[in-house]
Amino acid sequence: MHQLEKESYLGNTKNKLTNNQGVSIIETEYNQKVSENWHSHQNAHITLFLKGGTIEKRKNEIHSVSSGSILFYHSDELHLNQNTLFPSKNINIEFDQAFLKNFEVTEETLKNATANTTKTKLMILKIFNESLIRDSFSDDSISMLLSSYAENKNYSEHFSKCPGWVKLLYELLNDCWFENTSLSDLSQTLHINPISISKHFPKYFGCTYGEYMRRLKVDRSISLIQQSSNSLTDIGLACGFSDQSHFIRTFKQQTGFLPKNFKKL
Structure with a gap:
């Protein structure tokens, strides 16, 4: 040892x-x-x-x-x-x-x-x-x-004590991260008023709905950039971004790196 x-x-x-x-x-x-x-x-x-x-x-x-x-x-x-x-x-x-x-x-x-x-x-x-x-x-x-x-130290405990619909929402978003699901669609699936989702989302997820989904998409792109031979355009589209510029802009905002520079690490 x-x-x-x-x-x-x-x-x-x-x-x-x-x-x-x-x-x-x-x-x-x-x-x-x-x-x-x-x-x-x-x-x-x-x-x-x-x-x-x-x-x-x-x-x-x-x-x-x-x-x-x-x-x-x-x-x-x-x-x-x-x-x-x-x-x-x-x-x-x-x-x-x-x-x-x-x-x-x-x-x-x-x-x-x-x-x-x-x-x-x-x-x-x-x-x-x-x-x-x-x-x-x-x-x-x-x-x-x-x-x-x-400040994120009680992340797991936080979710363990939240309402049931929040846990379902968490699972839904993480399973369908590549889809651009609207609040209206989420509301119908969860049978929760969209206003209630909007009101309570930052409390349980620590950010807005859009920010959370952008984080998930960038997260999924990280390993693809390092492991895949696909173009950045293809990777961006595979991760649910509307186009390459949207992907580049969001990746830079979330990580501090341009995707092409991150690929060189």
Whole structure:
């Protein structure tokens, strides 16, 4: 068993930025076989798997991860990786004790927030984009993104206590993310007044209906951009965007990247 120190990962570090609030953003690449032994990391972190994949084992869990997967790691949490696909690439957002203290959050808080995988994924990409920009505003922008993210700590509990129709709406939207369903259509399906849906949607979903659907569509496009040889136009259409310009504009708004630049990562 081996503990990796702060900002250290088994792959090769391509980019790294540590901001002034105790957060590190590390891009790692895996181009050849790495250790498959049990290991842990000094600090808690969230990993977005950009390319490739692996089978990850923990004490009581096994995760099959691929492009677009999100995993949270507690500090000193033992795990090992097997059958890694090459090349693989990850983005790691690492939190030291200073961050936890300054933002008055715990590792468990951050882990609970990852239940909202779509928001987590988009947040990581925006933070990574800021780490590449690296101007005088990047540190504060990263801190603001993480502060907003940490407020999402009760995501799972929030949905467990909501009305039944909200749970059905959540399942419906996530199953039919590629469709441009109107509030009127949702109202007929759920037998709920459209005004009631409009009124309560931001309370349970944290944003407007349109914003939520745009997030889902962009989320689905992320793995396709990295894995598929299809054109960006075809990917945009497959994910429910009306045309390429709509796709490009929305993707940039949600991730900070133009799709063509994201494909080059």
